[in-house]
Amino acid sequence: MSNEIIFDTIAKQEWLEAATDPISKAVHNLFPGDAGRAVKNALHGTWLGHPLHPVLTDIPVGAWTLAMVLDALDGLGASKDLRAGADFAIGFGLLGAVGSAVTGVTDWSETDGRGKTIGLMHGLLNVAATSLYTASHFMRKKKTKRSAGIALSMLGFAIANASAYLGGHLVFGEQIGVDHTATPDATQPEEFRAAIGEDKLSENTPTRVEVQDTAVVLVKRHGRIFALSATCPHLGGPLDEGKLVGDAIQCPWHASELALEDGHVVNGPTTFPARCYDVRIRNGMVEIRSASKQAITASSPVAAA
Numbered sequence: 001m002s003n004e005i006i007f008d009t010i011a012k013q014e015w016l017e018a019a020t021d022p023i024s025k026a027v028h029n030l031f032p033g034d035a036g037r038a039v040k041n042a043l044h045g046t047w048l049g050h051p052l053h054p055v056l057t058d059i060p061v062g063a064w065t066l067a068m069v070l071d072a073l074d075g076l077g078a079s080k081d082l083r084a085g086a087d088f089a090i091g092f093g094l095l096g097a098v099g100s101a102v103t104g105v106t107d108w109s110e111t112d113g114r115g116k117t118i119g120l121m122h123g124l125l126n127v128a129a130t131s132l133y134t135a136s137h138f139m140r141k142k143k144t145k146r147s148a149g150i151a152l153s154m155l156g157f158a159i160a161n162a163s164a165y166l167g168g169h170l171v172f173g174e175q176i177g178v179d180h181t182a183t184p185d186a187t188q189p190e191e192f193r194a195a196i197g198e199d200k201l202s203e204n205t206p207t208r209v210e211v212q213d214t215a216v217v218l219v220k221r222h223g224r225i226f227a228l229s230a231t232c233p234h235l236g237g238p239l240d241e242g243k244l245v246g247d248a249i250q251c252p253w254h255a256s257e258l259a260l261e262d263g264h265v266v267n268g269p270t271t272f273p274a275r276c277y278d279v280r281i282r283n284g285m286v287e288i289r290s291a292s293k294q295a296i297t298a299s300s301p302v303a304a305a
């Protein structure tokens with residue numbers, strides 16, 4: 001069976017799809033108000049500039065792999081100390097699994113469609129693997145049940161790896177957790193290019209323009225014009241259809257908020273900043289260029305003269 005058939009089969013499971021909305025709503029309800037949003041930002045990894053979830057998934061995967069190796073060596077009679085090492089690795093992996101689950105379900109609640117359905121299967125497999133490892137953890141403590149406990153951890157290892165396989169597809173196939181504005185600089189306008197007549201911009205009204213095949217959202221605010229990529233870095237939502245929240249623009253899809261000034265993340269779920277553009281006015285036209293030259297020219301969004 002090819003990879004795509006596996007992913008398509010999972011994505012078409014109606015029972016999975018039907019479960020996504022109620023679970024998402026339950027997760028959203030866990031983060032009420034500003035304090036909830038701060039916690040949610042922390043779990044997404046906005047402070048890290050990168051999703052936190054994949055950092056934590058390495059803990060159970062690594063620890064449980066080590067446990068399996070130590071169990072095998074113990075079985076060969078290499079050393080009795082290996083048994084204690086394997087048991088410690090199982091427990092350490094369980095701690096990592098809790099952090100991985102909390103961050104994962106938070107990220108998952110801000111996804112949509114096919115990725116969300118496959119993501120739910122990924123989560124269910126992780127629950128199954130973690131349950132098996134939990135049972136193994138306790139059975140290993142009893143001499144008479146140790147062999148059964150090791151068997152459960154081996155089954156858990158197989159399921160955890162199947163889940164990791166789906167997790168890899170969610171990132172590389174469904175593009176969840178990647179920066180949706182990470183286009184090569186070569187596709188960006190290096191020199192100033194005309195975007196729109198200045199008189200076409202209204203105060204506090206996001207306006208989409210296309211420059212050199214690049215979609216940009218322009219915002220005129222308090223006498224300045226700001227330019228950001230019109231594509232939300234989270235999952236590619238149209239920032240030009242978003243609304244202003246203070247000095248940030250809020251994505252209409254999952255409410256990420258990105259600062260107009262420099263694109264930094266004010267609120268997640270995105271953990272990546274928005275791509276910014278230099279702005280200048282020439283002969284009544286708003287001109288923009290990629291801000292990759294900003295460090296060289298120290299240029300910043302200019303006043304709408």
Ligand code: FES
Binds near residue numbers: 270
């Ligand atoms: S696409 Fe998800 S917040 Fe913009």
